[in-house]
Amino acid sequence: MAQNSGDKGTGGPEFPGFDPKAVEAYIVKDPHEMAMNFARAMENLGKAASEWLAPRERGDIPDPALDPLSDLIKTLSQVTEYWISEPQRTLQAQTLLFSSYMEIWTRSLSQFGGAPQESEPAALPRDKRFADEDWVKNPFFAFMRQVFTVTATWAETLVAEAQGLDEHTRHKAAFYVKQVTAALSPANFAITNPEVYRATVASHGANLVTGMKMLAEDIMAGGGELRLRQTDASKFALGLNIALTPGKVVARNDLCEVLQYEPTTETVFKRPLVIVPPWINKFYILDLTPQKSFIKWCVDRGHTVFVISWVNPDRRHAAKGWEAYMHEGIDFALDTIETSTGEREVDAIGYCVGGTLLVATLAFHAKTNVKRIASATFLATQVDFTYAGDLKVFVDEAQVSTIETYMNATGYFDGSKMAAAFNMLRASELIWPYVVNNYLKGQEPLPFDLLYWNSDSTRMTPANHAYYLRNCYLDNKLSNGLMELAGERLSLKDIVIPVYNLATSEDHIAPAKSVFLGSSLFGGSVDFVLAGSGHIAGVVNPPERRKYRYWTDGQLKDTLEDWVAGSQEHEGSWWTHWQDWIGPKAGNQVPARKPGGSALTALADAPGTYVLVRD
Incomplete structure (x- = not known):
């Protein structure tokens, strides 16, 4: 329809709200090429x-269980x-x-x-x-x-x-x-x-x-399943432009590698630091780049840092359960640290489900009178699962039984299925924008280290995953004093060492309300800290970036909302606050230690070999 000169771009008299110029971008100019x-x-x-x-x-993909x-x-x-x-x-x-x-x-x-x-x-x-x-x-x-x-x-x-x-x-x-x-x-x-x-x-x-x-x-x-690309994976390689902190694999068994990092200071704290990451994802979320690396930050502040790197399991590991992850993971790392440094006591950090395993190990150690971990830091870790958030949607008796049947048939739980569940928690951010950009707009995603790590999923053993789902999400046994591990019934009140318990305010995996509730269950002193942002960005928040905020010094006897109302707000990263907390506990300064010391021979350079195995 022709536009009258007097319409001034507002449309013709029949349709005063219609502006032809507004629809020019929606009119096909070359129908033939469009059809082709x-x-x-x-x-x-x-x-x-x-x-x-x-x-x-x-038959490579059976009917979906x-x-x-x-x-x-x-x-x-x-x-x-x-x-x-x-x-x-x-x-x-x-x-x-x-x-x-x-x-x-x-x-x-x-x-x-x-x-x-x-x-x-x-x-x-x-x-x-x-x-x-x-x-x-x-x-x-x-x-x-x-x-x-x-x-x-x-x-x-x-x-x-x-x-x-x-x-x-x-x-x-x-x-x-x-x-x-x-x-x-x-x-x-x-x-x-x-x-x-x-x-x-x-x-x-x-x-x-x-x-x-x-x-x-x-x-x-994806071998017949959609593996949604969220980043340009070709731009990343472990040890080349991601996971770069220098170190060595100083011990290895069938379940994990233990990495020790090269010191960057002439002296270090006497007590070593061991990090227990989740086995659901890989440890290098704490060592993405030098600018974002929590591991490097700790090394630069005089900590002798050890990290557990879990194996990406297959059928051979099917029977490895929580007891194995405790003994062959955390206890194996503690023995390795003692051999390398001569120190029997360590400070420990547990992240997400790695923190839940660390809590269970601490309770087991207390029950069996083992004193090897002097303080514990938990990052976005749940010990009570009453308010565990949307992940509980996938956990009821019928669904857990179905998962167990599937795992027993395959010999492991496919990491891509867990990754899909995590992505569903934030589908409007982690699924559909990429569907639109990739498949409708035809745009390659940009390289992004965090999303590269997010796509680097890991499998889980049937024994371990089933134990976790039933004892934590389904029956909430750990917080109720009903969890049994290696023949011992565990009680969180037996854990009397100092605890630093970090929650993140927008966490969709370990909700802050859930983490806060767990703070009241330990037998010793607990410093609860709330960081801004979510499960990853709230934890991986270097001080130099000056992002987000954190809150401290509320009253644990209150609800989370009451705690926040009575807390002190701080700008920046919780990392510096944690360093002020851990420093006085980590002992005097001693000469810096080389990986392995004089007793252990390096098996590989960091980030090791287990981390390279993709799902």
Whole structure:
């Protein structure tokens, strides 16, 4: 339609809210080339489908024992049953939704008619998925966004107000609704995402050709499962530009390597420092780059640092359980440290599930009168799992039994499945933006060391993982004094050494409320500290970056909210606060120690060999 000169760019008289210039970027300029690229994209999509089907047809991928879809349907059907069991409830639910739709329709007609619009409807929450201005200015995309938002809110309301659900089922239903709505966001589809639509028109569909090619490559890389690329992995190599702190592997057994790092100071604290990382991921999250390395930071401040590097297990390790990880992991490291340095007592740090294992080991040591760890630092570590967050969605008797069946058949728990569960906790940040950017926009992800580490998943042994799920998440035995390890019943009150207990405020894996609750269960003094940000960024926060904040000196007898209200707020990183805490406990200064001392021969350079084995 031609635009009259008097319209001044506001549209023709029939449609005063229509501006032709606003839709130029959405008009296909070369239909032939677009059609050819669509055909190429469909060809690449066919290759992706073949990569997905082939291993299943060969039997390389059996029928899935772990099927979250069936649990999703089962859980949400209980919510649906409540709302459709009585006509009045059904009408109430429908009225709530359709009244919102009518408001959106009225607003959209007004917008298309040229009426002045708010820059952002007040009812819409800020959401970076909808950052493009056309989610507000363009009537079509604004309509799609508003319909999605009110539908998602409506679904969450139905879960919240459904009666007769037990707490676990309601938690699962709320989680699954968020997963479904995150997946169905209009931002995830080419036709309903203005950025993707414009990119498709501008490139005549070449973005989809590239994107479907990447999809096929990622399914091939996953052996028939989608291995979503979040970073350019080709830009990283352990020991070359990541995990660079100099050191040696000074001991090795079937379950772990023990690394000792080269000193950078002439003298060091008398008491060595051992770090127990989680086996769910690899230890080098604490040694990403020299600028971000907690390990290097500790070495530079005079600590003799040892780190356990867990093996990436396979079928041979199937029977290795928590007792093995305690004796062949932590105790083996303690023996190695004593041989290397002559010191029997150490200060210990445990991160995430590595911290939970360290707590159990400390309780076992106390029960058996072993005194080898003089202080303990726990980083984002849970010992009570009452408030363990959304990961509890995946843990009930039926799901744990299914996982055990799967692990017993395969000989291990596939690390990619655990990585997928972690990504689902933040799907709107860790899954769908990469689906859009990679497969719809056809953009290669940028190199990012943290996401490279995140994608470097590890397997887990059946004995270890089943013990952890049942004793911690399912039955919460550790905090209740019911966990048995190596024939001993463990009590956290037996742990009387000084404890530094760090939680992070936005943690989705070890929620701060959960970590805080555990602080009251130890028998000795506990310094609880709350750091800003989440499970990784809140821990890996070098002081030089001057990011985030941390809080100290609240009252442990209070709730977390009360503790925060009575705490002291500090700028920057908790690292310096921890150093002030650990320094006086670590003993006098002694001459710096070389890795292995005079008793042990180096087996390999850091970061070692076990860490190189990929899932």
